Amino acid sequence: MKRGRFALTLLVMWLGVLVVLLASLCLGRYPVAPKTVLQVLVSRFVPIARTWDATVETVVWQVRLPRALTAALVGAALASGGAVFQGLFHNPLVSPYVLGVSSGAGFGAAVAILLGASAAVTQASAFATGAVAVSLTWLVARSGRDRSHVTLVLAGFVVGSLFSSLVAGAQYVADPSTKLPQIVFWLMGSLASVQWSDLLRATVVIVPCLVAVTVLRWKLNILSMGDDEARSLGEDPGAMRVVLIGLTTMTTAVSVAISGVIGWVGLVVPHLARGIVGPDARKLIPASIALGAIYMMIIDDVARTLTMAEIPLGILTGIVGAPVFALLLRRSRSDWD
C-alpha cells in the first residue's frame, strides 16, 4: 500500500472513530439527538444557552462519554497489544490473552477485590500478576526443547489455566453475597460503572504506552524475522522484546483492570487491520489502534442497547470474535505457512 493511500486510509479510520464515538453518545435506553449531544459537548468549553434537560447533560457527559472513551482506549490497547505480540513471537495466532496476561491480571484483580482494595490498588495488582503470567509463559516455552510457535501457545494455555484455577479459588473463598458477584461481573467484562476518574487513571498509563509502541513499531518488523536475523540486522532482540512486552503487558493489564477480561479483540482486530493495510508494523500499529477503538465502542454499544439488561462484554467479543476469527483462519491460512 502506497504511503499516500495509507494516510487516507488512516484518516478515514479516525473519522470512523469520531462517528462511532458520536453515535455511542446518542444511543441508549435514553436516546439523545446528535445535535443535542454536540451542543452538550460544546457547552462544556464555550458558554451557550442550555435548551436541554439536566438529565441529558448527565447521561451524555457523566455516563456515556467516559464510558465510550474508555471503550475506545481499551479497544485500542487490546488490539495494538495483539499486533505487538504477534510481531514479537512471529506468529499471527498469539495475543496477550493467549499468553496468559489476561487471566494473570484477572487473578491479581480478583485477589484485590477479595481484600477490598481500592481501584488503584486493583489495577496495580492486576498489572503485577499479568506480568508474572507472561514471564511464566515465556519461561515454560523456553525450557522445552521445541521452540516452535505451538509450544509457546501451549505454554500460554498452561499458564492461563493455572491462573484460571487461582481465580476459581479466589471465587470459591469469596463472600457469595458481596465479593463473589463483584468478581464474576468483573471477569466477564463490563464498562457499566466507568467514571471519569477511572478513565483518567487508565489514560495516564495506556496513552503513553501506545505512543511508545507507535514510536518503536518499526522494530517489530525486525523482531518478527526471528532472533538470529534480528541480530544480524543490528537489533538486540532481547532488550527490545523486554521493552515491548513490558509496554504491552502494562496496557493489557490496565485494560483488564478497568474493564475485566475481554478476549478475542487482540486476535480479531489486528487481522482485520492486516487485511486492510498489510503486515508492515509501520501501518499495522496505527490501524490496529484506530480499528480497536471503533470495534470496542461498537461492542459496548451493543452490550448496553441490545437488551434491557447489560450484556457482559467478554460474552459479546467471544460471540463476535470466534466466527470472525474462524473465517479469517479459512481465508488467509496460505499467508501464514
Add this chain to the structure above:
Amino acid sequence: MTQSRPSVVDIQNLGFAYGDAEVLHDLTMAIGLLRCVERLLTPRTGTILIDGRDLKTLSARDVSRRAASVPQSHAPAFPYTVQDIVLMGRNPHLGTASQPGPHDVAVARQAMDELGIRAIALRPYTQLSGGQLQLVLLARALAQEAHVLLLDEPTAHLDFRNRHVVLSTIRDLAVRLGLTVIMTVHDPNDAMQYADRVGLVSNGGLIALGTPDEVLTADNLGRLYGMPIEVLTDGSRHVIVAEIDR
C-alpha cells in the same frame, strides 16, 4: 569466495564450542565461523577482526554495518512485501525510534535493481520461489551497505539453474561492489567455479586453505570425504567427481 583483500576479515586461532563440546580448534570457514562473525556465537579462543577491530568490542549494530548475512533457511511469519523485507536491511543505520526515510527507500530500491527484483517489489515475499527468496534476502543484505557478506549455504534449497543464478549473481556483486564474501558450500564444484579462496574443513579442523586450484585437489578432497575423488580438467575448467563403482 573472498576478494583479494585479506585484511577486511582477519581470523586468528579461532576456537569455539556449541554447549560444552569444542567444535573447532583452528581457523575455519564453517557455519560456526559465520555464526561467530554474526555474533550469534562467541569464540572460545582466538579472535575475529573486522576492519582491524575485534568483534567482541563491537555491538550488534556496529557488526551489522560491516557484515551482512543471508540465512540458509528463513521461515516467514507474515506476508511482507519484497520492498518491506529489503527495507529491513536499513535497520543498522536507523536509531531506536526512527523509521526508514526517503534515502533508505532509495537504497532499498537500488539493492533490488542490483538483483533484478524491482519488478516484484510489491509482491508478498511469501509467494516467491526459493531462488527469488534468496535474491530478496541478498538484496536485504546489500541494503545494509556492509562490505562483508556472510552466506550460509545460500544454494542449499535451490535447483540447478537457480543455484547458478544465485552464485553468479553473488560473484558479480562481489567484483562490482568490492565486497568480501564468505560463504559455506557443500558441493566443492561451487567453490571451484566461483571462489577466489577456499578452505576445507573436516571434523572441526582446517585441512587446506588457498586458491581453488591449490586446495581442491583429488588428494585433499579424497581425504576430506573419505572416498576416491577425481578432478577432471577441460582447459581451464575443473569438475570434481566421486569415483564410485557401479
